[in-house]
Each structure stands twice: as C-alpha cells, then as structure tokens.
Amino acid sequence: MNNSFFYDTIKKIESKIDVIKASSMCFVSEDNFILHNFRDELINSVSAFNKLDTLIIKPSGGNIKIEQVRDAEEFLMYKPNYAKVKVVFFEDMESLNIEAANAALKLIEEPPQYALVFGTTTRWNYLLPTLKSRFIRYDLSIPSTLIENVNSKYEEIAIYLNFFRHYDLGVSLFLNDENTDVSSIKEIVERIVSFSAKNVDELLNNFKLPLDLSENKLKFALSYYKLWDILINSNDKEFFYLIKNIAQIKNDVENLSFLRNISALGAILLRDSMVFLNSSKWKYFWNNSLVYFFGLNEHAVNLEQIKDTVSYLNRMSTMRLANFNFEMEIFTHFLRIKRCFK
Structure with a gap:
C-alpha cells in the first residue's frame, strides 16, 4: 500500500x-x-x-x-x-x-x-x-511522481512516452513498473520512429495487435503518429492509397474499439496543434514528441477546421453504437485531420 x-x-x-x-x-x-x-x-x-x-x-x-x-x-x-x-x-x-x-x-x-x-x-x-x-x-490528478519516474527511467526516449498519461494511464504504469525492460521499450520506440513509407505494412500490423497488453497499446499509439508523419508528407495519390490500405484491416481489428482509439489519438494531435499556435512552452503540450515526430513546426494549420474536427473526434472516441460504415469512417477520420494542415 x-x-x-x-x-x-x-x-x-x-x-x-x-x-x-x-x-x-x-x-x-x-x-x-x-x-x-x-x-x-x-x-x-x-x-x-x-x-x-x-x-x-x-x-x-x-x-x-x-x-x-x-x-x-x-x-x-x-x-x-x-x-x-x-x-x-x-x-x-x-x-x-x-x-x-x-x-x-x-x-x-x-x-x-x-x-x-x-x-x-x-x-x-x-x-x-x-x-x-x-x-x-x-x-484526482495524475501523480507527479509517476511522470518523474518515467522521465528518469527512460531518459531521452521519455519524450515519446509521456503523452500516455493523457491517453492511457495504464501504459504509463506499465512503463513505470520495475519489471518492464527499459532496453526492450527503447528498441520498440527507436524502431517505430525510424520507419518510413516502406514500412507501412509493419505499422498496420501494429494496429492489429490485441490491446489487452500495455506493450501493444504503446506500439499502436506510436504507429498511429508515425503513420501521420508519413501521410502528411505524401501527395494526394499516395495519401488515398495509404488510407485505402488502412481501411482494409477491417476484418483484423475490433472496429468500434479501433475507431475510438484513433479518434482519441487524433484529438491529442490536434489539441497540441492548437497549443503550438499559441505557446512555445513545452509544459502545455500533451505529446512533446509531436513537434519532432510529426513535425508540427513545419505545417500551417487551419484553426476553424481543427476545432470542428476535434469535436468530431471527441464524439467518435465516446461512441457506443456500432451502426457505422468502417471504411467510410476511416476515410473521414484521416481526411478531416489532413484538411487541418496546409
């Protein structure tokens, strides 16, 4: 105790x-x-x-x-x-x-x-x-000692991990656990960060992992942001081709859970984009790594589009009914976020 x-x-x-x-x-x-x-x-x-x-x-x-x-x-x-x-x-x-x-x-x-x-x-x-x-x-607030412990334990890669306290605290507790292998987590992070468009299939495979394990949740979230790093720098033809590939994982994932998770992650991305517009102070960012990982500082943003899309993502992340078209929601998700960036 x-x-x-x-x-x-x-x-x-x-x-x-x-x-x-x-x-x-x-x-x-x-x-x-x-x-x-x-x-x-x-x-x-x-x-x-x-x-x-x-x-x-x-x-x-x-x-x-x-x-x-x-x-x-x-x-x-x-x-x-x-x-x-x-x-x-x-x-x-x-x-x-x-x-x-x-x-x-x-x-x-x-x-x-x-x-x-x-x-x-x-x-x-x-x-x-x-x-x-x-x-x-x-x-009840997130314990500051948890954040301090993760930063101390993972040092330079902690920048990729701290947003879990807002997205899934269970992952933060897993990272803080003394039985979690730091070198293994470091290898996972560095591997995903190094991916390029040639590794899209590996990123999509991380979306198919069962999310009852914290390590899989970590891979899922980091793969989502890395995928955006690839998508945001692709031309229209490449963009739609990649989205079509994402939609094809329908039979390999629990559809409603998948949409909720990417909606929550997308909302963090857009929230930090709004923060970036108004402040350069790191303490206000939920996911500091997005400035480097996704390259927030390299893209102009459409504030009104962001506000509208965040509202949509928040509705999706709390959606309870399963009456939806998965492929259509995938296209809607990525197109809405893409339009937030110029």
Whole structure:
C-alpha cells in the first residue's frame, strides 16, 4: 500500500470516516483508469470498508438505469454486517439516465448514518446541476511522481512516452513498473520512429495487435503518429492509397474499439496543434514528441477546421453504437485531420 500513488489521499479519507459518514463524494479525473484503480484501492485499503458491504453500480447497456438505483436503495436499507461503513459506488455518474438521476437525488443527498455514497466521473460538467450540488467533489490528478519516474527511467526516449498519461494511464504504469525492460521499450520506440513509407505494412500490423497488453497499446499509439508523419508528407495519390490500405484491416481489428482509439489519438494531435499556435512552452503540450515526430513546426494549420474536427473526434472516441460504415469512417477520420494542415 505504501507504494500506491493514492496512498496519501486514501489515508486522508480513512482518517475522516467518522466525519464524512452519511454523505456523498464524487471523484473526478480526466482518466477512467485513475478512477477505477483508485476505487479498487480505496475499497481494499480502508479498514472501515468490506467488499461484502460494498455495492458497485456500473452502466448497463451504456446507462445507469432506475432499477439499479432502486437496488442501491434496497442495499442501504440495512446496516453493514461485516464493516463499519456500508458503501455504494456509482461508476461513470454521467451515465445516469434522467429517470435514474432524479431517483438518485435523495439517496445522494441523505445516505444513512452508517453509509457512504461514492461516484466517479470523467465528465463532471455533464452531470445534472441537482446531482453536482449534492456531492462533495474530489479531484484526482495524475501523480507527479509517476511522470518523474518515467522521465528518469527512460531518459531521452521519455519524450515519446509521456503523452500516455493523457491517453492511457495504464501504459504509463506499465512503463513505470520495475519489471518492464527499459532496453526492450527503447528498441520498440527507436524502431517505430525510424520507419518510413516502406514500412507501412509493419505499422498496420501494429494496429492489429490485441490491446489487452500495455506493450501493444504503446506500439499502436506510436504507429498511429508515425503513420501521420508519413501521410502528411505524401501527395494526394499516395495519401488515398495509404488510407485505402488502412481501411482494409477491417476484418483484423475490433472496429468500434479501433475507431475510438484513433479518434482519441487524433484529438491529442490536434489539441497540441492548437497549443503550438499559441505557446512555445513545452509544459502545455500533451505529446512533446509531436513537434519532432510529426513535425508540427513545419505545417500551417487551419484553426476553424481543427476545432470542428476535434469535436468530431471527441464524439467518435465516446461512441457506443456500432451502426457505422468502417471504411467510410476511416476515410473521414484521416481526411478531416489532413484538411487541418496546409
């Protein structure tokens, strides 16, 4: 537990259990990985809690429904059997549909004296004002020690790795893990960075890797940005030929997951392009390597096109429905981003 990035926060909550009982707290972060890991550590580490007296409510079919709120109410009707405090944990509070949100208001405002109601969200501003007013908000940030550790461990190649704290914190934790081989990661990064148009097939093969492994997520993300390095410098004929090849991986990837991932990565690319327009300070960039890797400093940008495309990418990265044409979305994705650069 002492090695936990959330140790101080959890200890602070534990020390105030008697004060915060019968209240509700919502943990807010830009990264669901942070929230999920924090939830698990909180439940497992606080001595006043017990899994047998904890109910975790997760979205079902994209929403938290009123029936699930009723389950939480029933769960809290009785005092804890194994713990000092009974806990209800709502994941992704923004997923409460209107009916469920209204039903949850009283539960969140007045939990029983022996209970705590927790919630998590990456989209605080999407919650109903009536919900927000009933929660104690607690912001969870990315631990600075994690960033410092990765920078120290990987030295000159860390510039290619730090954006994972915004894209997928799980990869950052994998990179920080003492069992992760630095030389192997360095070899992967240097190999992908050195690719040219002749290596497009290898880049596409990295898109087909199963993303349940952090190392594969690293290869996927770096290959996406390297592909843009090639695409942005290609003529129109070469560009459309390459996009056609990308669309042909349809049968080798989970389509919705693939589109969500490239949308999230594309949004980071365009976000940093906007930052580049307004600042030269490295601390404001999410992916410092894009200045060199992609060559942001070598391209003029269309600000209005960027704003419109970022909005589109954000919608795609949170898309839940699978009713789409994969090939068409691939062409749309790359064409939209291409038009952002002159």
